[in-house]
Amino acid sequence: MGRLDGRVAIVTGGAKGIGKVYCEGLAAEGARVCVADIADGSEVAAAIAAKYGADRGFAVTFDVSSERDVEGLVASVVARYGKIDVLVNNAAVFSTLQPTEPWEIDVALWDRVMAVNVRGPFLMVKHAAPHMITAKYGKIINIASGTAYRGIPHMAHYVTSKGAMLGFTRALSRDLGKHGIRVNTLAPGLIMSDSIMANTEHIDEMRDAVIAARSIKRDGHPEDLIGALVFLASGESDFVAGQTLAVCGGTTST
Ligand SMILES: NC(=O)c1ccc[n+]([C@@H]2O[C@H](COP(=O)([O-])OP(=O)(O)OC[C@H]3O[C@@H](n4cnc5c(N)ncnc54)[C@H](O)[C@@H]3O)[C@@H](O)[C@H]2O)c1
Numbered sequence: 001m002g003r004l005d006g007r008v009a010i011v012t013g014g015a016k017g018i019g020k021v022y023c024e025g026l027a028a029e030g031a032r033v034c035v036a037d038i039a040d041g042s043e044v045a046a047a048i049a050a051k052y053g054a055d056r057g058f059a060v061t062f063d064v065s066s067e068r069d070v071e072g073l074v075a076s077v078v079a080r081y082g083k084i085d086v087l088v089n090n091a092a093v094f095s096t097l098q099p100t101e102p103w104e105i106d107v108a109l110w111d112r113v114m115a116v117n118v119r120g121p122f123l124m125v126k127h128a129a130p131h132m133i134t135a136k137y138g139k140i141i142n143i144a145s146g147t148a149y150r151g152i153p154h155m156a157h158y159v160t161s162k163g164a165m166l167g168f169t170r171a172l173s174r175d176l177g178k179h180g181i182r183v184n185t186l187a188p189g190l191i192m193s194d195s196i197m198a199n200t201e202h203i204d205e206m207r208d209a210v211i212a213a214r215s216i217k218r219d220g221h222p223e224d225l226i227g228a229l230v231f232l233a234s235g236e237s238d239f240v241a242g243q244t245l246a247v248c249g250g251t252t253s254t
Pocket of ligand 1: 063
């Protein structure tokens with residue numbers, strides 16, 4: 001028996017990188033999973049369906065920064081599965097960002113990072129939470145980053161957007177807890193996702209320093225996040241709200 005048997009989950013940014021592993025991890029625990037991404041997630045959904053059953057995964061291509069797209073995504077999940085139990089706000093402009101001095105960040109790029117990384121999670125909550133309120137149950141997991149605690153150079157747009165997730169979680173937790181919705185943050189440290197590994201030039205520069213700052217002195221992998229994700233998505237964390245769980249080998253204490 002899985003810890004998420006009967007649950008319906010949406011993972012934004014689920015087509016690749018860490019999000020793809022989140023989708024697989026939730027499905028392995030019994031959840032039906034919507035792989036929602038601006039990229040094509042049909043292969044991830046097909047792999048889940050092949051392994052766990054035809055109704056266990058489907059993909060929706062959407063832009064999380066567009067309210068119309070978010071409304072369409074939520075409607076398609078509810079039409080297909082009848083409810084939303086778990087929302088993982090994982091989609092972000094991240095691995096495509098080039099390190100840039102703050103004064104050289106293009107204003108349009110700054111706005112795009114905020115539109116995807118901050119407005120996106122808000123839009124998802126705006127449209128998914130009413131279904132959770134009706135069901136008097138829900139789990140919202142906002143994906144932040146250890147960088148929001150430490151700051152890192154040359155990523156002011158990204159770090160600012162991830163800092164916003166910490167306040168967003170705390171505020172939502174107050175508003176939604178009385179409706180049975182638990183809102184928490186998962187804050188990964190540097191994780192060797194396939195997107196990150198595709199950009200090895202910048203990674204190689206920081207990898208040794210990142211590992212040296214950890215208590216657990218090794219690389220982090222997407223699979224390292226699954227225990228915490230499933231905990232926050234399942235009934236095991238039903239008395240946990242407004243918290244940040246940092247999964248970073250001990251670099252950051254929240
Ligand atoms: N890899 C790390 O070291 C690390 C560390 C801390 C936090 N994180 C966070 O984990 C999450 C996943 O990171 P990743 O390493 O897999 O990088 P990634 O860049 O591959 O993940 C982003 C995902 O979001 C999707 N996406 C981007 N814009 C979108 C949009 N407008 N609408 C819908 N989907 C969109 C992308 O297609 C991609 O699948 C991000 O929120 C990131 O900030 C990653």
